[in-house]
Amino acid sequence: HSATEVLESAFATVTASLGKYKSRALVARTPLPGVPAPQPTITTLPELGLTMSSLGGVFSAAKLDIGTRFLLGALPDLMADYAEATEFVDLGCGTGLLSAWVARNRPTAQVVATDLSLAAVRSTRATAALNNLSGQITVKQADALAGLAPHSADVIVCNPPFHTGTVLETATARRMFEQAGRVLRPNAEMWTVFNTPLRYGPLLTAAVGPTEVIAQNSKFQVTRSTTAARPR
Numbered sequence: 001h002s003a004t005e006v007l008e009s010a011f012a013t014v015t016a017s018l019g020k021y022k023s024r025a026l027v028a029r030t031p032l033p034g035v036p037a038p039q040p041t042i043t044t045l046p047e048l049g050l051t052m053s054s055l056g057g058v059f060s061a062a063k064l065d066i067g068t069r070f071l072l073g074a075l076p077d078l079m080a081d082y083a084e085a086t087e088f089v090d091l092g093c094g095t096g097l098l099s100a101w102v103a104r105n106r107p108t109a110q111v112v113a114t115d116l117s118l119a120a121v122r123s124t125r126a127t128a129a130l131n132n133l134s135g136q137i138t139v140k141q142a143d144a145l146a147g148l149a150p151h152s153a154d155v156i157v158c159n160p161p162f163h164t165g166t167v168l169e170t171a172t173a174r175r176m177f178e179q180a181g182r183v184l185r186p187n188a189e190m191w192t193v194f195n196t197p198l199r200y201g202p203l204l205t206a207a208v209g210p211t212e213v214i215a216q217n218s219k220f221q222v223t224r225s226t227t228a229a230r231p232r
Contacts (some may be wrong), residue, residue, distance in 0.1 A: 002019045010035045018025060042124055045097075048072065049106065053126035054095045054127040057118040060162070064097070067220050068159050071193035072101060074215045074222040076155075078191050079106060085154035086110060089183065091176055096124025096137065098157050103128075103136040112143045112153070144172075156190045160200070174201060177207035181227065184208065190225040 003026060007014045012030035040053040041062040054062045079085075079102075086108050090099040093113035103111050113124045121141045128137040140147065158180070161171035173194070180190050190208050194200045196216065202221060204211040208225035215222040 004149075035153040040050065040123060042130070048097075048101060050097065050100050051127070051130040052095050052097055052100075053130055054123045057119045058117065059094045059120070065094075065159065067193045068097060068197070070215065070217065070220045071098070071157070071191065071222050073157060074193075075191070076105075078189075078214065078224065079202075082155060082189060083086050085189075087152065087154045088112070089114065089145065089148070089153045089156045090124075091122075091156050091158040091180065092160060093124045093139070094120050094159070096120075096127035096139070098159070099124060099137045099139075100127050100131050102132055102157065104131065107136075109136060111137045112148065113137055113139045114145060114148070116143050142184055144176045145183045147181075148183045150182050151185045152183060153183050153189050156184060156188075158190065158192045158212065160192065160194060170198065170200075170203075173198075174203055174207070177203055179208070180225075181207045184227045186227055186229050188227045191222065192225065193222045195219060196221050 004014055007026060011028035012032060013123055014026060014028045017025040038056055043052045043054060043062045045064060059065065070082050081207055086112045088102050088109050089112040090111055093115045098112055099111045099113040102109055115121055118141055121139050124139045128134045158176065160176050185188060192204060196219060199200040201211050204223060204225045209227045210223040210225050213221050214224050
């Protein structure tokens with residue numbers, strides 16, 4: 001009933017199909033004029049010194065995802081180990097929090113943030129603006145890394161999805177890893193966080209390069225994958 005009420009606030013007619021198991025289809029027709037655009041949720045994260053903007057439908061919405069939090073805990077050491085890196089990609093950027101953290105903590109960095117979701121793209125642009133980082137962060141709506149030039153990035157950071165809608169699957173992550181291998185330069189790195197049971201390590205090694213575990217707890221692993229050196 002609550003979903004019907006939300007749709008009725010924006011459409012002239014809303015009808016429901018017959019139920020099947022625990023589901024039914026809702027059909028909304030004729031958008032009502034003057035319905036205001038959805039407004040983002042603004043969340044202040046004092047522990048990061050950042051402000052996050054999120055529209056509905058973006059992964060983790062207005063909360064700091066626990067996987068992203070775990071990756072953020074490993075980023076200072078990873079950034080220190082690769083001090084010369086300046087060209088970063090935030091693959092599957094969501095709210096843009098990783099992009100903003102990298103840009104804030106490395107003023108020389110240029111970050112390309114990509115996501116298939118338009119809500120994520122808009123959220124990331126807003127997050128960059130809220131933190132005065134728009135000059136360092138370029139946001140693109142793309143399927144993984146489509147459109148990015150080969151060998152154009154020093155580092156890719158990624159918290160890959162493990163489901164499409166409500167369906168668990170790993171094909172999306174596999175495609176993201178394969179494209180990362182194309183976009184990274186020789187001797188470049190990919191920093192990834194994922195649920196430990198998914199065991200993405202072999203996929204990352206095959207697609208990007210040798211992969212080591214940087215941090216691990218009961219739920220997540222943070223890995224560093226390094227591309228091969230350019231042949232002499």
